[in-house]
Amino acid sequence: MQAAIKEATIHMGTTAGKQLLEDISAARQEVIVLSPFLNAEQMRLLLKLHQENVRITLITTLCHNMIGNLEGDDFRAELIKQYKRKDPEAEHKKESLKGLITFLYVALFSFILTGIYTYLYYYAYAQVCMLVLVLLTLFVLCTAASELRNTSLYRYSYKTIFPLKIFIDPGNQKVKNSSKHFIHAKAFIIDQSIAYLGSADFTCSSLSSNYESIIRTEDREAIQDLLSEVKRLCNNASDDMDFVDIEEWGKMIYDEPLK
Known part of the structure; x- marks a missing residue:
């Protein structure tokens, strides 16, 4: 995609992600995160916002059989819920x-x-x-x-608690995939009125200590273009990027009793 940004603020340095984190924490309606990496603290923030009825959309990457880099924590059971119905x-x-x-x-x-x-x-x-x-x-x-x-008397299905798209790192040797591209872009959209683009991942180090470059804008046209790109990614627009099948992942983490 290409988008022209009329007005923007550029943040560079070790505190470049401070306002981004503040804006995400203060979201009231919606937060969209596109980041190949995130850590446990940031995932907990998204879950907290979800519990506060903020709409969350997360696009990330599966690395080493986990969702991004979550420092050994496994959030799959919190993100994916099992539903059963009598057949x-x-x-x-x-x-x-x-x-x-x-x-x-x-x-x-x-x-x-x-x-x-x-x-x-x-x-x-x-x-x-x-x-x-x-x-x-x-x-x-x-x-x-x-x-x-x-x-079995029941049929089981699996759904994420909020829109979640997990693409697979082409270099992931633990998960069979046909990906040709690694998603390296980072974008954050808050309440459809603020957008951030730059080098920072959704991790503590990127948002608090790394030397990062981040662009902040409230340009409505640019934000609409970003929203369209997010929708394209969520709708499997590219055959060159494989993604996690939530149904298969659900079967890995939940039992499916026959009775």
Whole structure:
């Protein structure tokens, strides 16, 4: 994208991120963060703002099987929630299987009794036929019982607590991906009225101690262009950047009980 900025303030130095952090902390409606790296303290700030009903959108990068650089903390269970719903088809299937299993138990008992009688009073070929019937019934019974155990009454889905797009670092050796580009851009939009661009990631060191360069603007046209680019990224506009499948990640961190 390209955007012309009419008015902007440039911050450079070790305190360049101070006002950015203040503006994000003071947000009342919405905060959009595009940063390949963030740390635990900044993630907690976003979660706090979310709890205060501030709309959050986060675009970041998966590095070393974690969300950005979070100093060993794993926030996935807080960011991704599991939802379950009863599956009517599975419920009907379970009831049908229970009925079938009851019938098979009765049939198996009957075949065993008949087999004993056949063994005592009939020829060998009749005995073989009864044995085949017993074994076949037992096989079907075991199959139905296994199917009943493995049929879940529920279907599970996973959603993030706020819009979250996690692209995968092309150099990530732990997660299979087809990414060709690493997202290195940093952008922050607060309440759709303030935007920051520059070198600073959403980390404590970038916002408080690193020598960074940051541009702050309230130019509405430039902010609208940035919002359009954020929407494009969130809508998977590029085939050259692979991203985390939230459904798959949810299955990794949550159990899916069959009952």
